[in-house]
Amino acid sequence: MRKIYVVGIGAGDPDHLTLQAAKAIGRTDVFFLLDKGEAKQSLVDLRERLIRAYSQPRRRIVEGRDPDRDRTPADYTGTIADWRHRRSLVVEELITEHLKDDEIGSILVWGDPSLYDSTIAILEEILGRGATTFEYEVIPGISSVSALAAKHRIGLNRVGQPFQVTTGRRLAEGWPDGVDDVVVMLDAQQAFTRYPEAEIYWGAYVSTEDELLGAGTVAEVGDEIVERRTAAREQHGWIMDTYLLRRGQSRLNGSE
Incomplete structure (x- = not known):
């Protein structure tokens, strides 16, 4: 069974990384990164810095394009639901193509995964479709x-x-x-x-x-x-x- 870690990496200081998170990064075979565009490259840079510091030499990094969404929608709830659905399709494709049986993947989440972050809901949506199977574990971070x-x-x-x-x-x-x-x-x-x-x-x-x-x-x-x-x-x-x-x-x- 494939496994995915949802790793909270803190609010921006590399020293926020917990020992539990560092160990999970060290066990990871594949890291999934969503590119949010050039303006937010610093969000990706911190993740890559932590990967270089704590991961194994054979780890792989795969990137997908984070879908755009309307920031001032008339229907906020509906817009967010549609964005999460499109995002789940991107993440599912990355998992299907790049995470082999018995490998561990990680998604590094800014702050804490439980607080205004969509990653857990997206993984649940992927599992709910039934085409892609894996187990996952959530590792808290400093929000x-x-x-x-x-x-x-x-x-x-x-x-x-x-x-x-x-x-x-x-x-x-x-x-x-x-x-x-x-x-x-x-x-x-x-x-x-x-x-x-x-x-x-x-x-x-x-x-x-x-x-x-x-x-x-x-x-x-x-x-x-x-x-x-x-x-x-x-x-x-x-x-x-x-x-x-x-x-x-x-x-x-x-x-x-």
Whole structure:
């Protein structure tokens, strides 16, 4: 039976790689990489750096083209479902053509595979079609959320209180009920600007050489974050940022 590792490789710092992940990379025969285009070559570069550092000499690397998708769709759910389906066809073809019986393949996932990543769902879709068989194992990694909290030296939750992880699209619809602390990912709308009284702990390209950080009330630093975010996106061709929004008492105003 063929096996595939879904390996979380951390938020951008090569030192984020866990011992479990390094061992999995060392056992891997074939690495599957999806090319996201020249603008995101740095995402591929980190994966290749880790492969060179921890893999066996006989390992192989195969690449497929990641399908394009509409970033501002009218039907978000339907668009994502269609993109995942097309992506699953690319991954299935790579597995079928390049992973031999009794070999191990790996897909290296930015951050942690359980948090806003489609790889697990894509592998399940492939298995559900029944034409390609394999077993797979998920290896957790340091997420951009935990890396962000570490960089700002904060806890994500306050004593006895919950926090919620959501998307910018959902935050733009309103602050989630029942929580005062909200971690936001995938915010093309810059929805934080709707909450000027909230504290924000923001980071882009966290744990990479291009890291940007900012903190304060949205009223104080929101415009600066928007400007830095826009400039960074123009410079790199893409942006990956995360932030914590906090209502009420926080460390910034001297409270616990």
